[in-house]
Amino acid sequence: MISWNWVCAGLGLLLLVLQAMLWTGQGSVAEVVALKRQIAAFAGANEELRERNRRLEVEVAELKNGLDSVEEMAREELGLVRQGETFYVLIKR
Secondary structure, X not given: OOOHHHXXXXXXXXXXXXXXXXXXXXXXXXXXXXXXXXXXXXXXXXXXXXXXXXXXXXXXXXXXXXXHHHHHHHHHHHOOOOOOOXXXXXXXX
């Protein structure tokens, strides 16, 4: 017959092994916390990219619909000057 001492020792050893797996093994508490942090970081990056895409969609729609936005971009980025206009360069000091 098995003595209770061996049963208690076996159960204690099983408890130690399970605790070690809980804290250090695959799917451990530390790994789950790290994965939750990664998910939060990716969610923030995704939200920033969604906002950027929304702005770009608005800009594309404006460029498709009217020449005013095209002219504005040409003036700002390429220095477009119409015939009869005077071009001034302002230098900040």
